[in-house]
Every structure is written in structure tokens, then in C-alpha cells.
Amino acid sequence: MTADADFARRLAELIAFPTVSDVSNLDLVAHIEALAAEHGATCRRFDDPQGGAKTNLVVTIGPEVAGGLVLSGHTDVVPVTGQSWTGDPWAMRTLNHRFLGRGATDMKGFLACCLAALPHFAGMALKRPIHLAFSYDEEVGCTGVGPMAEWLGQNAKPSLAVIGEATEMDLVTAHKGGTIGWTYVTGKPAHSSQPDKGVNAVMIAAELIAEINRIAEEMRSGPTVEGIDPPFSTIQVNQIEGGSHGNILAEHCKFFWEMRLVPGDSVERVLGRMKARADMLEPAMKAVTSDAGIRLDIQSRIPPLGPSGDDALEARLLALLGRTAPRAVPYGTEAGIFAAAGMPAVVIGPGTIADAHQPDESIAIEQMAACSDFLLRLAASEVS
């Protein structure tokens, strides 16, 4: 029982849909729905509430009863602009026992393994369902998956969700959570020889960033999770824009920050610190003009993933994978969102994260074979 003949074909089909996060994924979803229909699976869409031409898709195979398995991955990929590819990123190539193409590792390789397994799932006497749960907008902060994960948690009540981000088929049970956003500072322009007549948005932003630096330093002695590199929470400012001229007090400044917190650390605590500093600076700004101010705009929050606490489940997965211990990873995935929606969630997927987002992105064929094998054995042990 292998699906190896099929996964190459499925991956080539998926790569041919250029589903960069800012474009529609509806053609790809329709393609999967057509495949699912051939095997008697039920499809449910969870459309983008912002009206974008994007949707999450749940493909359910087996009886519609509570419990069962969720196999999940995202349909979107990162852009190829500015990268030097040695061929068409949207036409899969095979080279040195690897498949090349945008999304090969992140994470159409896993989706292709799920789709290749579908006919095998259909042929099993499933006692509980298998749900393939495919999301959109993962690469822009996991902003699409929420309603689908909630529906699964409330209605399908699966006993396990496997998120297939690249782990080289290791069991990953913990990762950091991410929160990202912009801080907008509005000042008042004035000639730079007269600083008291205006509010310098760049100088205020610098004060706020200095506070973020202090928070970052303190995180080194905050909560830690062994196995994540680095084991403590981090916060960074990675982008800044402000000012219009060398001798005018800046009217506007905005900067982008991201924090990656270990399970057990508190986003609210960090945001509280950032807000407290803003609250200290604002009265003096408003004394010059009531239009001045500081606004924090949280763009997305990805909850951290902590171990489920179900040792028997972990032991079963490790045995199926031929591994001895679970791992933790520094990058965020949608697994934290599934866990928050009320189901045990783990990350297990083919390929290595180092290949994600790269020009000439590729995945080892052997990794996809290992994944396909795992999916069939997991289905046999969990739901049939």
C-alpha cells in the first residue's frame, strides 16, 4: 500500500496553480473538489469573510461522526518575485531525486501526499472520518484558517490534527506563537529649528523602539522552552518608515514589529508594556496638538503550540514515525490555531524548513514517500 505513483502527479498539478497569498486559490480548490468527488468525499468551503476570492476547504472521507483525523496544510505560497529561479517556478521539475517548484516543500508536497492517499482512504473501512483541511493566507500570518479550525473543533471534534509543515517527518509538539503588527506615530510638522512647535514622530518612534529593545533584553531571562532555538521569547522591529525632509519635524512614522513567544509567555503582557510606554509619551504630544498620537495595529496572532499532554498519543505517533522523542521548532504554524480550537494538534510533514521560501524550492522524493507511508499507517491505526 503506497501512493508513490500518485504523489508526483498531484504535486505537479498543485504547483501549476500560482497560489501566491495575494491571489485567489479558487481554481486550486475547485481542482481538489473534483478529485474528492471521484472518491465520494464531501467538500465544505469556508470563504474569506473579507470578500477575497479565497476559501478554506474541508474534504471529509468516511462516516460523518465525531472524532477522526484532521490532515491540514495551507494552499498559499510565497511570491517568486526578485528570486532567481533556474526554470519556471510553476512547472514542476525533477532533479537529483527531488521535485522542484514553488511550494514543493511549503507545503504543497504535504497536500499532494494527502491527495495521493485519498483513494487509499476511500478503500479503507473507516470507522471515523478523515478530514483534509486546506487553508489560505497562512503565509501572511495564518489569517485564513480560523473559521475552518473552529468548525472542525466544534462539529467534527477530531481526536488529532496533523499539520504537515516541513519537519523532515519528525514529530513536533511545540513551537512559538507569533504576533505581528504596526505602530503608527502621528506628530506635527514644524521647522527643525523650532522643535517645540511640533511633534517629531520619528523621535517618538525611537522612544517606543528603545522600550521594545528593553523588552527583548528581558525576554532572555523570561520563560524558556528547551529544544526551541533560541529557547526564550524574542521581539524585533524589522521595518520603519518616517519623515519627509531633513529639516522638518516628522509628521508620520510607522514601524513593524514581530514577537515570537514561547508557550507559557503572555502576549498581553508584552503588548501591555508597549502600550504603557505609548501612554507615557502621548500626553506631551497631545499638549502640542490633539491630532498627535500613537496607534498600535495588531495584524495577526498565531498562538503558540504546547505539547498536548497526551503521552499515549505521542508514543503512538513516535512509533509510527520510527522516532524516539518529539521536537520543538522556532517557527510558527497553524497547529497552535487548531489546538486553540479544541483538538490535540501536532506538526509532522515532509521536507526541511530550510528549503521553504527559497528560489528553486525543492523537496526530496524520499521525504514524500515517507510521508505518504506515514499517512496510510496513521489512518490504519487511528480511524479504521
Ligand SMILES: [Zn+2]
Ligand atoms: Zn508553510
